[in-house]
Amino acid sequence: MSLSDNIMADMKKAMKDHDKIKLNTVRMIKSALMNEKIKLGHDLNADEELTVLSREKKQREESIEEFINASRNDLAEETKKELTVVESYMPKQMSKDELAKIVKDTIKEVDAKGKSDFGKVMKALMPKVKGRADGKEASAVVRDNLN
Template sequence: MDLLSQLNEDLKTAMKARNKLELNVIRSLKTGVMNEKIELGHDLTPDEEVTVVSRGLKQRKESLTEFEKADRQDLADDTKAEIAIVEKYMPAQMSEDEINNVVKETAQQVGATSKADFGKLMGAVMPKVKGKADGKLVNQAVKNLLS
């Protein structure tokens, strides 16, 4: 089942349950998928769907950070609940060990050995872990390997 179909089914379920928070999050994701579909002019591939969902997740994580800085616990709690809902639509996330293994293998493939190769290595690793690993964790793993 593609993401749009899944979102439509979950939207119906949330409507029946009168779950406003989940309803808003699903509508937001669905809107993002539809806008991306219109912008690209074709049905989205699974990778493109993951990109849309990860964009929504990243926005919510950034909002959470800002709410916590501003000491707005009420908004932070709502955002944490939204993040949990969005994460249901993301592929399973890689562990730190799995990320480190991918980084090491890719470093050997591209011949990255020094800090000067950081950009080259990141450019090779990110497509392999797209949607399955947080960019900050990948960035840290690359820095640790090259230092």
């Protein structure tokens, strides 16, 4: 079942269940996917869909942080629920051990010697972990391994 089919099925279920947060979140995801499709001018492949989902996830994570800093816990809680819905469409996240192994392999692969090769390692690493690991976490692991 494709992501679009999953979203449509979940949207119908959320309507029947009167689950407003899930319904609104699924509609936002559907809209973001449609906007990306229009922007690119073709049907989205799995990588492009993952990019859109990652963007939606990151937006919600940043919003939660801002709401907490502004002492708006009510909005933070609602956004956390939205984040859970978005994450349900994303692939399973890597464990720290899996990420560390891929980072070490990538460092060997690009023959990185020190901190100056950080960009080269990240450029080779990110396509391998796209959607399955957070960029901040990945850069921290790379930085630790290059020191």
